[in-house]
Amino acid sequence: MLVSLPIIGYISDRWGRKPALVLSSTLLGVIGTLKAFSVSYEMYVLVEFLETVAGASAFPAAYILTIELLGQDKRVLTTAFLGIMLVLGGLAFALLARTFQYWRTFILVAYPPSVLILVYIYLLPESIRWLLSKGRKEEAVEIIMNAAKLNKVTLSEETMRQLQEEKVKPTDDKKVEEEEGLWTQVLHSPIIMKRLAICSWWWMTCTFVFYGLAINSVALAGDKYTNYMLVVSVEIIAVVTNALVLDRVGRKPTLLVAYCVCGVACVALTFVPESLPWLSTCLYLLGKVAITQAFSGIYMYTSELFPTHARHSLLGFCSMVGRIGSIIAPQMPLAALYVSWLPSVLFGGAALIAGALMLTTPETLNTRLPDSIREAEDIAQQGKSKTNHMEMDVK
Numbered sequence: 001m002l003v004s005l006p007i008i009g010y011i012s013d014r015w016g017r018k019p020a021l022v023l024s025s026t027l028l029g030v031i032g033t034l035k036a037f038s039v040s041y042e043m044y045v046l047v048e049f050l051e052t053v054a055g056a057s058a059f060p061a062a063y064i065l066t067i068e069l070l071g072q073d074k075r076v077l078t079t080a081f082l083g084i085m086l087v088l089g090g091l092a093f094a095l096l097a098r099t100f101q102y103w104r105t106f107i108l109v110a111y112p113p114s115v116l117i118l119v120y121i122y123l124l125p126e127s128i129r130w131l132l133s134k135g136r137k138e139e140a141v142e143i144i145m146n147a148a149k150l151n152k153v154t155l156s157e158e159t160m161r162q163l164q165e166e167k168v169k170p171t172d173d174k175k176v177e178e179e180e181g182l183w184t185q186v187l188h189s190p191i192i193m194k195r196l197a198i199c200s201w202w203w204m205t206c207t208f209v210f211y212g213l214a215i216n217s218v219a220l221a222g223d224k225y226t227n228y229m230l231v232v233s234v235e236i237i238a239v240v241t242n243a244l245v246l247d248r249v250g251r252k253p254t255l256l257v258a259y260c261v262c263g264v265a266c267v268a269l270t271f272v273p274e275s276l277p278w279l280s281t282c283l284y285l286l287g288k289v290a291i292t293q294a295f296s297g298i299y300m301y302t303s304e305l306f307p308t309h310a311r312h313s314l315l316g317f318c319s320m321v322g323r324i325g326s327i328i329a330p331q332m333p334l335a336a337l338y339v340s341w342l343p344s345v346l347f348g349g350a351a352l353i354a355g356a357l358m359l360t361t362p363e364t365l366n367t368r369l370p371d372s373i374r375e376a377e378d379i380a381q382q383g384k385s386k387t388n389h390m391e392m393d394v395k
Helices: 004-015 017-037 043-055 058-069 070-100 103-110 110-122 130-134 135-151 158-165 173-180 182-187 190-217 224-233 235-245 252-269 277-304 306-337 344-359 371-375 378-392
Strands: none
Touching: 004 043, 004 058, 004 252, 004 306, 017 043, 017 058, 017 110, 043 224, 058 130, 058 277, 058 306, 070 103, 070 173, 070 224, 070 235, 070 277, 103 110, 130 306, 158 371, 182 190, 182 306, 190 224, 190 252, 190 277, 190 306, 190 344, 190 371, 224 235, 235 252, 235 277, 252 277, 252 344, 277 306, 277 344, 306 344, 371 378
């Protein structure tokens, strides 16, 4: 995934969200199916690596395309819906694994359907926001007109006039950004660099704790397939909670509480006596729900902090760095053999640090997605301006 995310992120920002999604998903199905024909362990591992390079970015590509197609008021609902789809995918994975326990058969059943994503070339529109950021206004207008016709919506005369105008000259900010490389722009912006570092820690924490707890689930007493399905199922609680609070309470308070609850629950596990296994299970599930809530929300929050022309690349960079956490997570059961309380303390400590860092970034509730570096930098100022206006209204 360290290799995959920057590659597909670049493809997405350079050639479009739809090509990145279709390419990633179909290659996942084709290359993944080859594992069933492995003749050695080395071949299996090589194909597994290539499969992940191709398919690891399918969800980020789908997520970014979806939020850019829908309006500001649909972001939370979109995140919740996609989160529920992930849960259903996890449950389907466990059911298929239980039904087809011979690994070659399982692969031949699970992977080939991914090739059907090829029909998305004809069914799925490109991101309007991405098209406009690339100056491809005619294609964007065509998608808007088709959407209006499909939804039986009559566009206002003002909207029609704006759509039919000649291509608007780019602002000075966008001219500069078009002439400079992506990472040159990022390196020249201390605000974006700081934001990138903080977001990377959030992602590392999410993958470290999320996958660490998931790995431990199959080691619990009872049937491993059932345990996995139960741990995946509780993620619905986190997704539904986010759907209810992110647009009401805000991104920062929601994620701050999620990280802190997860941190406290994980640290508290070290103090539970062995005579109270039910309490350990409750704290374990509470930590899993909280980190899932943070993981689900961090996708949306990160995408709202970065500009359109670099959104997938920077989101991919954060997710790429975050994979350090998922690389370390499988080592935690080994660490527990030497120091039993160490994994829980590391999980909890990482989450609490992530919660503290949440205090250093701007709130993005009710803000439009930024299209340029300057607009992304100004999100904090927008938040301060809203606060000042509210204080003046109160006075």
